[in-house]
Amino acid sequence: MQIVPGNPIEYERNPILAQFLILNDSARERIWIETPYFVPVREVFDDLRMKAAQGVDVRVIMPDRSDHPCVYWANRRYAYKLAAVGAKIYESRGGFIHTKMIIADDKCCSLGSANYDERSTRLNWECNVMMYSEEMCARLAEEFEKDQGNSTPFDTRVYSERTLWERFKTFVSMLYSTQLRPRRLLYQCRRRLRAHGDRHR
Numbered sequence: 001m002q003i004v005p006g007n008p009i010e011y012e013r014n015p016i017l018a019q020f021l022i023l024n025d026s027a028r029e030r031i032w033i034e035t036p037y038f039v040p041v042r043e044v045f046d047d048l049r050m051k052a053a054q055g056v057d058v059r060v061i062m063p064d065r066s067d068h069p070c071v072y073w074a075n076r077r078y079a080y081k082l083a084a085v086g087a088k089i090y091e092s093r094g095g096f097i098h099t100k101m102i103i104a105d106d107k108c109c110s111l112g113s114a115n116y117d118e119r120s121t122r123l124n125w126e127c128n129v130m131m132y133s134e135e136m137c138a139r140l141a142e143e144f145e146k147d148q149g150n151s152t153p154f155d156t157r158v159y160s161e162r163t164l165w166e167r168f169k170t171f172v173s174m175l176y177s178t179q180l181r182p183r184r185l186l187y188q189c190r191r192r193l194r195a196h197g198d199r200h201r
Helices: 015-026 042-053 069-083 118-122 134-149 156-160 164-177 182-199
Strands: 002-005 030-034 057-063 088-092 101-104 108-112 127-131 151-153
Touching: 002 015, 015 042, 015 101, 015 108, 015 118, 015 127, 030 134, 042 057, 042 069, 057 069, 057 134, 069 088, 069 156, 069 164, 101 134, 108 134, 134 151
Parallel strands: 030 057, 057 088
Antiparallel strands: 002 127, 030 101, 088 151, 101 108, 108 127
């Protein structure tokens, strides 16, 4: 067992970020994630996409609703992009979930306060417990599968057919999710709107 304390002051050295990357990199057969907020930082998300594309059993359980509208749409955007490379995404029925769980193969697993999102690696002080135990991996996998049984597979077709208003909410949510400063946010907004306009000329 290993305590993993967060340190957002030094992002690149944050142990929570390192833990997410190590769990992804070490997975050869599976990496299962259960989290209320699925808005990972780019390097973590790129690792997950690569693992899914390589045939690793990548699964994510997230809530079918959120305590914040921006999180809801950001969750679904990342879920859609991950499902596109072969990952299996599930939405927990019955409302919000609080579990923060990661299982990598049968070797190591994690529980704690850190969500699989930007805030837990860039802003918040978190603490996880890493367990190097086949027994604990098996027990958590059993709980994961129970939660999966109470979930609905994420429907990529429904997501791809969002209304114009839902697409706008997704756009705003993705800007919000990166925790940008107001000036940077305005710049990003202008750049994306300009690019969108260029494509439709």
